[in-house]
Amino acid sequence: MxxxxxxxxxxxxxxxxxxxxxxxxxxxxxxxxxxxxxxxxxxxxxxxxxxxxxxxxxxxxxxxxxxxxxxxxxxxxxxxxxxxxxxxxxxxxxxxxRAYLSRMDLRALAAPELRRLAQQLGETATLSIRRGDTRLYVDQAVPPHELRVEVSLGIPYPLHAGSSSKVILAYLDEAEVDGLLARHPLEALTERTIVDDERLRRDLAAIRKRGYASSQGERQEGTASIAAPVFDHDGRVIAALSVAGPLVRFKSRMAECAPPLVESAARVSGQLGHGG
The missing domain is CATH 1.10.10.10 (Winged helix-like DNA-binding domain superfamily/Winged helix DNA-binding domain)
Structure with missing residues (x-):
């Protein structure tokens, strides 16, 4: 059944x-x-x-x-x-x-490199970020020298004057550079500031070729600096590390200080997910 x-x-x-x-x-x-x-x-x-x-x-x-x-x-x-x-x-x-940056603070990532550069090279090391059509210093590490360069944090500067500005500008898309130059005529901050479009474009090409920018009194008289780009995980330039000192002392050392600066910037980029 x-x-x-x-x-x-x-x-x-x-x-x-x-x-x-x-x-x-x-x-x-x-x-x-x-x-x-x-x-x-x-x-x-x-x-x-x-x-x-x-x-x-x-x-x-x-x-x-x-x-x-x-x-x-x-x-x-x-x-x-x-x-x-x-x-x-x-x-x-x-x-x-801001909430995102508070969790992943670029300044916190870069701070050890700034301290290392200031100690190793004996000059001021700075971190700059881009903000719209300008850039500004957000951190620095200074050496113990009595004669040294110190920067003002949080003040916007144009993207054509000084090594930190130029290295950010150099790695922007060509269309962005064209638009920025169209919106902002090149104004002189000192007698050494580049104010000719073609000369600036040649300088930007040279920066990309060697991997860092240099300046001798272009933003501030009596100072010299070199700067290297910091990239995010998408390969976009978002910041710059620089080393700066009095022109009379740092001018002759700029080339020898460039490799450790470029290496420091590459390490910060790596922490942000940039693969090189």
Whole structure:
């Protein structure tokens, strides 16, 4: 005599309505497009962007870009200039960036190298980062000499004057360099500042060839410096390490101090995931 078998497995869950699944897909796509817009601001290197530029670079319609920017503005992730109608990162986006940097502080990574350079070479070692169309010193290590160079932290300087500025400029994309030079005429900070576009471009090519920049009184009279680039994991230049001293003392030592400087910058880049 046979007995009927009964199944102990739970019944299958009903499939979600098609409309619900489609709605979720559209929501995810909208979030992805908004993230693409934010990431474009982060990697463009330009201080602001227009609707047409965003639409062209991301392959979106202007109407879609307007909707995304409106949503991002409502959360202060994006800000708009009322006169030019161009967009830039807002307060909330900057706060996110600061939160990231607080966990992965470039200054903390570079500090041991700055101390090593100052001790080994007997001159001031500095760390500079790019900020828009400028760069600024964010840290330094000074030697015990009575006659030495000390820099002011947090003050923006143009990207064409001085070794730290030029080494960042040298490793930007050509289009970024073209745009920057179009926006900012080359102004003289000292009598030695390069103010001719073609001469500056030749200098940038030479910097890329040898791997570091040099300056003799181009940003500040009476000083000399060399600088090497720091790259992130994507190979983008984000900072510069430099060694600087009084012109009368450091001028003759610049070439011999370049190799340890370049090696220090490469170690910092490696910690940021740059493979060389």
């Amino acid at each position: 046979s007995r009927s078998a009964t199944s102990s497995s739970a019944p299958a869950s009903p499939a979600p309505p098609a409309e619900e699944g489609e709605g979720q897909s559209r929501s995810i796509a909208a979030v992805e497009r908004a993230m693409d817009v934010l990431l474009l601001f982060g990697r463009s290197g330009r201080p602001d962007l227009g609707v047409t530029e965003i639409a062209t670079e991301l392959g979106l319609t202007k109407a879609a870009v307007h909707r995304i920017l409106t949503a991002l503005r409502s959360r202060e992730l994006i800000a708009v200039d009322a006169v030019t109608r161009r967009y830039a990162l807002g307060h909330a986006a900057i706060a996110l960036g």
